[in-house]
Amino acid sequence: MPSVSTAIAERSIYQYIEGDLGLRIAMSKRTITGERANARDREVLDLDGVDYLAVVSSQTFDTQGILIECTQSRHRLDLFCFRDTAVRQKV
Numbered sequence: 001m002p003s004v005s006t007a008i009a010e011r012s013i014y015q016y017i018e019g020d021l022g023l024r025i026a027m028s029k030r031t032i033t034g035e036r037a038n039a040r041d042r043e044v045l046d047l048d049g050v051d052y053l054a055v056v057s058s059q060t061f062d063t064q065g066i067l068i069e070c071t072q073s074r075h076r077l078d079l080f081c082f083r084d085t086a087v088r089q090k091v
Helices: 006-011 013-019 039-044
Strands: 025-036 050-060 069-076
Touching: 006 013, 013 025, 025 069
Parallel strands: none
Antiparallel strands: 025 050, 050 069
């Protein structure tokens, strides 16, 4: 993918991918796990004694199955909330 400028990121990376590049985003997968906080977590997060985190890993794919985004976020379990809505569309 061509480099993404700050201006593109401030507008919308997904708009750039779909509108400017003509790629179609097909799906994303998320995995949520519980993991023990590591040294880096303790360094950068205000854990306040919390030792386990909710870790959300996400992968987004285009219609050809090519990975276009991969992210991971780490959350204190005492502040974490997961909500999900699934909508089924007829093909």
